Amino acid sequence: MSLHRPKLHSNRTISRGPKARRRILVAGGAGFLGSHLCHTLLNDEHVVICMDNFETGRMSNIALLLSDPNFILVRHDIIDPLPDIGPVDEIYNLACAASPPKYQIDPIHTLKTNIWGAINLLELAVSCDAKILQSSTSEVYGDPETSPQSEDYRGCVNTMGPRACYDEGKRAAETLFYDYYQTRGARIRVARIFNTYGPSMCPTDGRVISNFMVQALSGAPLTIYGHGNQTRSFCYVSDMIAGLMALMAAPDSAVGPYNLGNPEEFTIAALAHGILEILGLPPIIHYRDLPQDDPRQRCPDITKANRDLNWAPRISLAEGLNYTMPYFETELRQMKPALIAE
Structure with a gap:
């Protein structure tokens, strides 16, 4: 599958028009999605309250926001009791490492973030009567036995594998959200996020687009795990942010879960060759063993989000890779050679 190089255009954020000002807590606000x-x-x-413990979030992601009087930075780990931040109108829970190498470093902390962190934020939401959105994940489907995955598919997850701390943590968080909705009247929304990419990704986070971009731009062979036949669906970050905000703005009856992702499916091998094609580089690829529990197929059915939220991604993979490439070129110039992915 070929990816062409489209004409670039400005990708600046476009304001959605005048709205009533709200106080909004973004947990994990210095991370990739959170900072966007x-x-x-x-x-x-x-008014935005960014809460982050900076284990995977980066100060560089929010550096331009620090001088904004409507931006409040709170350095805090949500597994601990929350500090007094005053009333809030909306809460986005984006606080958990999403890349397997990062969340596997301390799997117990990953579980605590997903479970204790969810409880702390849900308690705040109930006390403030605030809307609260949980960033769940396509990982709740595990290594799916059906494709595309719709929200009523219950998944195929190994509860004792290396990815379980994240997969099962997110599944437990969804249960907590549902139980707070049923028993405490919490105004919840649950988004199941599929692979997302774009500027502000950490170049060393171990995710496939980060790895391929850094390897290609540094002249190293691209590393493919397995035969490269496994598939993923890649959503550009601005599309994902639009989806999350559409879900938050939806009526309280739209509790979810909602799949948010790009339904266009690519093999990992096609992604690798597409990135090399965009850069005009020869296809030099190293193959390694597939990690345990790595999903063979991942593709969202977004019928529900399209119907209820009037949302669908607009940016193709070819366009999104071109918007992302300059960011990685800049990051690579600032990286030490030892940090470049092999």
Whole structure:
């Protein structure tokens, strides 16, 4: 499958027009998705409270926001009792490492983030009567036995594998959200996020687009695990942020879960060759053994999100890779050679 190089255009955030100003907590606000969300919410003139423990979040992601009087940074780990931040109108829970190498470093902390962190944020939401959105994941489907995956598919997850701390943690968080909705009247929304990429990704986070971009730009062979026949669906970050905000803005009856992702499916091998083609590089690829529990297929059915939220991604993979490439070129110039992925 070939990826062409489209004509570039500006990818600046576009304001969605005048709205009532809200106080919005973004847990994990210095991370990849969280920082993009903070930028967009501030652009819409809301007051944004960014809460992050900076284990995987990066200060560079939010550096431009620190001087904004509507931006409040709180360094805190959500597994601990929350500090007094005053009333909030909305809460986005994006606080958990999403890349397997990162969340597997301390699997117990990953579980605590997903479970204790969810409880702490849900308690705050109930006390403030705030809307709260849980960033769940396509990983709740595990190594799926059906494709594309719809929200009623219950998944195929190994509860005792190396990815279980994240997969099962997210599944438990969904249960907590549902139980708070049923018993405490929490105003919940649950988004199941599929592979997302774009500027502000950590170059060393171990995710496939980060790995391929850094390897290609540094002149190293691209590393494919397995035969490269496994598939993923890649959603550009601005599309994902639009989906999350559409879900938050939906009526309280739209509790979810909602799949958010790009339904266009690519093999990992096609992604690798597409990136090399864009850069005009020869196809030099190293193959390694597939990690345990790595999903063979991942593709969202977004019928529900399209119907209820009027949402669908707009940016193709070829376009998104071209918007992302300059970011990685800049990051690579600043990286030490020892950090470049092999």
